Amino acid sequence: MTALAALLIRDMRIAARVGGGALIGVLFFLVVVTLTPFAIGPDLALLKRIGPAILWLAALLATLLALDRLFAADHDDGSLDLILTGRAPLELVVAVKGLAHWLTTGLPLIIAAPLIGLLLNLDGLAEAALGLTLLVGTPALTFIGLIGAAIAVALRRGGLLLAVLVLPLTVPVLIFGVAAANAAVVGPVPFGTPFTILCALSLASLVVGPFAAAAALRQEIE
Amino acid sequence: MALADLANPSRFLSLANRVIPWLGGLTVIAFAFGLNLAMGAPDDYQQGATVKIMFLHVPSAWLGMLGWGVMSISALGTLVWRHPLADVAAKAAAPIGAAFTLLCLITGSLWGRPEWGTYWVWDARLTSELVLFLLYLGVIAVWRTVEDPSRAARAAAILTLVGAIDLPIIKFSVDWWNTLHQSASVFRMGGPTIYPTILIPLLVMTLAFTLLFVTLHLAAMRNEILRRRVRTLRLMQASAVS
Numbered sequence: 001m002t003a004l005a006a007l008l009i010r011d012m013r014i015a016a017r018v019g020g021g022a023l024i025g026v027l028f029f030l031v032v033v034t035l036t037p038f039a040i041g042p043d044l045a046l047l048k049r050i051g052p053a054i055l056w057l058a059a060l061l062a063t064l065l066a067l068d069r070l071f072a073a074d075h076d077d078g079s080l081d082l083i084l085t086g087r088a089p090l091e092l093v094v095a096v097k098g099l100a101h102w103l104t105t106g107l108p109l110i111i112a113a114p115l116i117g118l119l120l121n122l123d124g125l126a127e128a129a130l131g132l133t134l135l136v137g138t139p140a141l142t143f144i145g146l147i148g149a150a151i152a153v154a155l156r157r158g159g160l161l162l163a164v165l166v167l168p169l170t171v172p173v174l175i176f177g178v179a180a181a182n183a184a185v186v187g188p189v190p191f192g193t194p195f196t197i198l199c200a201l202s203l204a205s206l207v208v209g210p211f212a213a214a215a216a217l218r219q220e221i222e
Numbered sequence: 223m224a225l226a227d228l229a230n231p232s233r234f235l236s237l238a239n240r241v242i243p244w245l246g247g248l249t250v251i252a253f254a255f256g257l258n259l260a261m262g263a264p265d266d267y268q269q270g271a272t273v274k275i276m277f278l279h280v281p282s283a284w285l286g287m288l289g290w291g292v293m294s295i296s297a298l299g300t301l302v303w304r305h306p307l308a309d310v311a312a313k314a315a316a317p318i319g320a321a322f323t324l325l326c327l328i329t330g331s332l333w334g335r336p337e338w339g340t341y342w343v344w345d346a347r348l349t350s351e352l353v354l355f356l357l358y359l360g361v362i363a364v365w366r367t368v369e370d371p372s373r374a375a376r377a378a379a380i381l382t383l384v385g386a387i388d389l390p391i392i393k394f395s396v397d398w399w400n401t402l403h404q405s406a407s408v409f410r411m412g413g414p415t416i417y418p419t420i421l422i423p424l425l426v427m428t429l430a431f432t433l434l435f436v437t438l439h440l441a442a443m444r445n446e447i448l449r450r451r452v453r454t455l456r457l458m459q460a461s462a463v464s
Contacts, residue, residue: 147380147381147384150380151364151377151380151381155367155368157367161360161363161364161367164356164359164360164363165360165363165364165381167356168353168356168357168360168385169357169384169385171349171353172391208384212380212383212384215301215380216376216377216380219301219373219376219377219380220373220376220377
């Protein structure tokens, strides 16, 4: 247990230090959202309507940013070999690394989302619904992303491949995340229906992600 | 001859060389029958002659899913049993499956234009089929990015198994969501809802497409084995020179 806690603290420290890029995700999030009104025009009514979708899309892309270095950095400096030979179960190790990634990229996004939502003319109810869906849905993005990060661990063009592999798998999360955020504001479906499916997707990816990623890491390093 | 006997590539090659011409011949005969029946089938009273696109569309969709199914079983073969030919089978199936999925999407949109008034709608069945196509491209990208074939095989195998979640979503998308795409009409409780004059040509065409898939898959596996032999010979030659 202590080994896992130490790993969590280590990963978060690395993310917070120079070259870690924990807050670059939030910056990227802000930039993507800022670019959207330039592309579609500053129509506040339209922005209000598609705001949740823009924020979800930006969160999805921002989550991808730090993923490609998640295992690759450990692979480059050799600490991945130490982790693999260690006694902690690899599935748990991978899950802890995912948790660290979520705490350093997902959580800042959720905290920043209400502020950035103001730029898109979202009202209080929409903000709350969006924050809740992001809180429940972004772990799914991270844990699905783990699989891609593990597959692309030792590749030279890993980052590019990662996006191609992970994005199609995140389609259900995006669909139900945006559906729940919209349902809270305009209906006609009750908020609970897509929201519970979103919770289910997160829980399922919490199980599938670490197992598949650990299997991929074992195969890659062998 | 058991599956384990085929682990020897030479034995597989000799079997493939014997079987492929026969399978090719059967495929041609099945297509001759199927196309003949399809052309002879009466036009639909609403759709007119466009209903004939279905004779290409439905078997292509089936092969797109069969291709991923073959890849999933091969992935298990690679990861669990370490069968030497499993990764060859997985690699050979990917481009064929991708091609038929694309064919399914293209024929579907050509049919959709006159019938639905649009080439594309973001309906659950169409979207999940498009995601399947993207997943195929992702797997092919893995094969083309990792240089060492056995490592590429294991990475692709894990991705294949994760992507297999999309197959039931495609199959049941028309039942779970209220979609523009029609619901299941061949394999359903209470028998098919298609009139026999359309159903029989459709089934013959599906058989012909499946034979085509098996033939192409065996041929692609044979080519892949030969390609790997060439690679090994080149590596040996290169190390002999240096």
